[in-house]
Amino acid sequence: MIPPAESLLKYDNPVLVSKKTDRKSPKARPLKVLPQQPPLSGPVPPPPKPRSPAADANRQQTEEILNSLLPPREWAEEGQLWVQQVSSTPCTxxxxxxxxxxxxxxxxxxxxxxxxxxxxxxxxxxxCFDELIRQVTINCAERGMLLLRVRNEIRMTVAAYQTLYESSMAFGVRKALQAEQGKADMETRISDLEMEKQDLERQVNEQKAKCEAVEKREMERRQTEERKHSEEIQFLKRTNQQLKAQLEGTIAPKK
Known part of the structure; x- marks a missing residue:
């Protein structure tokens, strides 16, 4: 027999439950519980003292309560089923x-x-808490049931925290993926905006160059027009003076 893993919860000796079916009859035979035989070597223990029916009833009731609160563990080995129930021995x-x-x-x-x-x-x-529940239940079944409610509430709280943690982790991973995806989109948008900015800057530089060229051309044209205007004024002034001199010469009396 391969014993189960070591536990702080105290169990009785495992018993073998063998189930055999009759091939001729469709009905199965009842289960036979074979307690584990003690070793042959060593002193033979004395026979147990007879107990009263009330003590047997209390012990049976305690075992039923313990089995309902702390179910026995089972394992299979080579086609045989082993069962180990929680011990009902009072603790010291x-x-x-x-x-x-x-x-x-x-x-x-x-x-x-x-x-x-x-x-x-x-x-x-x-x-350890299950073992404390077992020890308390043997002395007071109601107190043990209350402790069982406390244990179940603690387990429900831990399970709720675990579910909340898992959901928060999934939410965080989902948000991280969304952030990564949004980051790629944002980088693409930034690249597009930078290219658009460069294009606009190029257009601004071209417009500035055109504006400077227009201003320079207009300034040269203005200077040319002003020079022509001043030359024309000077020409008109000289012509006026000549005409004035001729007019004065014509009007003046001859001596």
Whole structure:
């Protein structure tokens, strides 16, 4: 038999559940539970003391409550089904101290992180809490059921936080992809705008050159017109003086 992984939750000895079917009859035979046989070597334990029917009823009721709160674990090996139920043996102060030592030892052995998110630490503390529920349930079933509600609420809260974390991670990745896509589009737009800016600057330079050429041409034309105008004025002044001199010479009396 291959035993399951070590757990802080205390279990009874595993029992073998064998299921055999009759080939001639379609109906299956009932399950047979075979307890694990003790080794032949060593002293033979004394027979158990007879218990009262009330004690047996209380023990059976406690086992039923424990099985409903902490279901037994099962595993298959070579076509055989093994079942291991939670122990219904009451605990002592020594058991609690031993549980604390086992918890500390497993935390160091499995190298659980002391801070932050650590699945190993969470698993070990969950097993320890289940063991505390088992110990409390044996003494007071109502208190154990209340602790079970607390455990389930903690698990629901952790699951909600995990779902929220996963959704936030997906949202962050989606936003990052959108940002990357928007970044590429923005870079393309920036490149287009820079090219448009260069084209506009080229057009502005061409228009400035045209404007300077027009101003220069108009200034030269204005200077030419002013020079012509001044020459024409000078010519008219000389002509006027000559005509005035001729007129004065004509009007003046002859001696």
């Amino acid at each position: 102060r020594t058991d609690v101290v031993q549980l604390q030592g086992q918890l500390d030892g497993l935390l160091q052995q499995r190298q659980a992180r002391e801070t932050g998110i650590c699945p190993v630490r969470r698993e070990l503390y969950s097993q």
